[in-house]
Amino acid sequence: MNAETLKQRLIHLQEIFQEREDTLTELDRAIGDGDHGVNMVSGFNALPQALENADTVQDVLKTTGMTLMSKVGGASGPLYGFSFVKMAQVAEDEITEDNLPKLLEAFSQAVHQRGKVELDEKTMYDVIERAREAVENGETVDIAYLQTLADNTEDLVATKGRAAYFKEESRGHTDPGAQSSVYILNALIGDE
Ligand code: ADP
Numbered sequence: 001m002n003a004e005t006l007k008q009r010l011i012h013l014q015e016i017f018q019e020r021e022d023t024l025t026e027l028d029r030a031i032g033d034g035d036h037g038v039n040m041v042s043g044f045n046a047l048p049q050a051l052e053n054a055d056t057v058q059d060v061l062k063t064t065g066m067t068l069m070s071k072v073g074g075a076s077g078p079l080y081g082f083s084f085v086k087m088a089q090v091a092e093d094e095i096t097e098d099n100l101p102k103l104l105e106a107f108s109q110a111v112h113q114r115g116k117v118e119l120d121e122k123t124m125y126d127v128i129e130r131a132r133e134a135v136e137n138g139e140t141v142d143i144a145y146l147q148t149l150a151d152n153t154e155d156l157v158a159t160k161g162r163a164a165y166f167k168e169e170s171r172g173h174t175d176p177g178a179q180s181s182v183y184i185l186n187a188l189i190g191d192e
């Protein structure tokens, strides 16, 4: 994937998040404050203009990171923003099958460190880290697979972020950040 394709795939997320805004809002209303849909839409609406002059993979990732950091807000904005900046630091001129694992490692490590989060705390990290692992193992990571990873957060009890206040009542709901990370990972990994 070259810089132009990456840029188009990230810009396309604007539409995806607009379409999924209500779903993400509902998920965040159940175990949070209901702003995750709006947060993601605000961030990705700002991307087309921000990326206008970005023409290397590193530039595209870094500018996306800075934009998400300043526009998304909430807990997820800094996490996604920092992750893209970290991916920019390890990125090569094109994203290939060979260097994708390294990129996803940077994504996962960034969330792990910045969020001080482990697996099964019912966050975006559950999806990002397991997708990273699957890619590393050469498994097919398509949108359906990513969705099962997000669905698997439903049975967990949240121990990080706002959802942690819901304790046992957080069980039975998919984590909103796990759901939004499905779309972001699909843009980075997917080949359709
Ligand atoms: P806020 O919780 O501040 O309203 P958002 O609603 O935009 O922010 O994002 C909530 C999502 O952020 C959660 O669903 C979860 O996936 C993710 N999240 C929150 N805290 C953490 C954390 N410490 N580590 C990883 N992810 C987190």
Ligand code: MG
Binding pocket: 028, 032, 033, 034, 035, 036, 074, 162
């Ligand atoms: Mg929220």
